[in-house]
Amino acid sequence: MSTHPFSETYAEARSKFLSAAESAGAAVQAHLHPERGPDGGVLATDCAWIGPADARSVLVMVSGTHGIEGYCGSGAQIDWLQRGEAAQLGPDRAALLIHALNPYGFAWARRVTHENVDLNRNFVDFARPLPVNRDYDTLAAAVKPADWNEASQTAARLALGAFAQAHGFRAMAQAVSGGQYAHADGLFYGGAAPTWSRITLETLFRERLSRAEEIGIIDYHTGLGPEGYAEPIIAAAPGTPEFDRAIRWHGRAARSHVGGESVSAEIAGDWLAAAPQLAPQARVTGIALEYGTVDANRVLEALMADNWLHAHGDPQGPLARQIKAQIRAAFYVDSDLWRGMVLGQSLCAVRQALGGLGRP
Ligand SMILES: [Zn+2]
Numbered sequence: 433m434s435t436h437p438f439s440e441t442y443a444e445a446r447s448k449f450l451s452a453a454e455s456a457g458a459a460v461q462a463h464l465h466p467e468r469g470p471d472g473g474v475l476a477t478d479c480a481w482i483g484p485a486d487a488r489s490v491l492v493m494v495s496g497t498h499g500i501e502g503y504c505g506s507g508a509q510i511d512w513l514q515r516g517e518a519a520q521l522g523p524d525r526a527a528l529l530i531h532a533l534n535p536y537g538f539a540w541a542r543r544v545t546h547e548n549v550d551l552n553r554n555f556v557d558f559a560r561p562l563p564v565n566r567d568y569d570t571l572a573a574a575v576k577p578a579d580w581n582e583a584s585q586t587a588a589r590l591a592l593g594a595f596a597q598a599h600g601f602r603a604m605a606q607a608v609s610g611g612q613y614a615h616a617d618g619l620f621y622g623g624a625a626p627t628w629s630r631i632t633l634e635t636l637f638r639e640r641l642s643r644a645e646e647i648g649i650i651d652y653h654t655g656l657g658p659e660g661y662a663e664p665i666i667a668a669a670p671g672t673p674e675f676d677r678a679i680r681w682h683g684r685a686a687r688s689h690v691g692g693e694s695v696s697a698e699i700a701g702d703w704l705a706a707a708p709q710l711a712p713q714a715r716v717t718g719i720a721l722e723y724g725t726v727d728a729n730r731v732l733e734a735l736m737a738d739n740w741l742h743a744h745g746d747p748q749g750p751l752a753r754q755i756k757a758q759i760r761a762a763f764y765v766d767s768d769l770w771r772g773m774v775l776g777q778s779l780c781a782v783r784q785a786l787g788g789l790g791r792p
Pocket residue numbers: 498501652653654655
């Protein structure tokens with residue numbers, strides 16, 4: 433018997449995922465997170481493996497890289513398990529479903545990790561000089577005010593608006609969301625060291641994927657682009673074999689975040705770009721599936737509010753309820769139409785990846 437694949441809380445998502453994985457005959461393993469959820473509950477990145485342990489080709493589906501965005505990806509993973517799609521894997525193939533890569537952010541309704549780090553800016557070499565983002569520096573004070581009130585929100589809007597007017601909206605989005613390594617309590621912070629979630633993912637690649645010759649990845653995201661539409665985003669630059677292969681698998685609608693054609697800013701330190709180094713023996717073809725939710729300004733305001741709440745406010749105080757509802761609405765559209773679009777496009781992307789695995 434199947435239940436609704438989407439959930440209202442992290443704990444519900446975790447329990448549904450584990451039972452769907454068990455029903456699908458998966459081998460399940462939990463990686464426990466050091467922190468607890470707002471309800472005091474356990475946090476974990478859970479993995480489900482279906483198929484032979486030494487499969488030559490592996491499909492990897494990941495939810496919750498960006499915490500709160502996990503409501504979408506978790507629903508897609510659970511739906512895939514419940515539909516019995518694993519029966520289509522075929523011989524010498526396996527599926528690895530990684531549920532809640534950033535379980536802290538999922539449970540606390542944050543996009544970032546407990547280290548206040550954007551996991552997709554964290555996969556950089558910290559022994560080398562870190563990327564510099566001077567444009568963020570000029571906006572840093574405006575996007576992270578000490579108080580969160582009418583006046584500070586208006587000031588933030590004006591500062592971002594002025595930057596967008598002078599340089600274009602895209603340049604403003606690049607400045608704020610491209611990633612920065614200088615403001616530890618700011619937005620889109622890449623960190624000063626590998627986060628728990630990065631270390632966990634590296635461990636998973638080492639333990640589970642070091643024998644695979646071919647790996648296809650779908651990493652679920654929300655918050656950018658038109659409502660309900662999923663853009664397949666490729667980490668590799670146009671003109672590379674990795675980019676061409678991802679286009680062959682997922683079609684011309686796929687976009688690289690390099691070059692300005694994607695809904696995403698150009699970023700450094702995303703895990704998909706690092707994946708080929710995590711599995712150097714394999715041919716890796718990955719996409720982020722980025723589902724649109726609400727207007728970009730609303731998403732940014734929700735992120736600023738949440739960042740303030742955790743930097744200066746009380747994450748369980750009186751303002752928290754409103755801000756947590758605001759950030760959830762920015763990354764998950766609570767409608768059957770949107771959920772249906774999530775599942776339909778996910779199913780399509782997974783079948784495309786399975787069609788591509790093992791082909792030139
Ligand atoms: Zn994301």
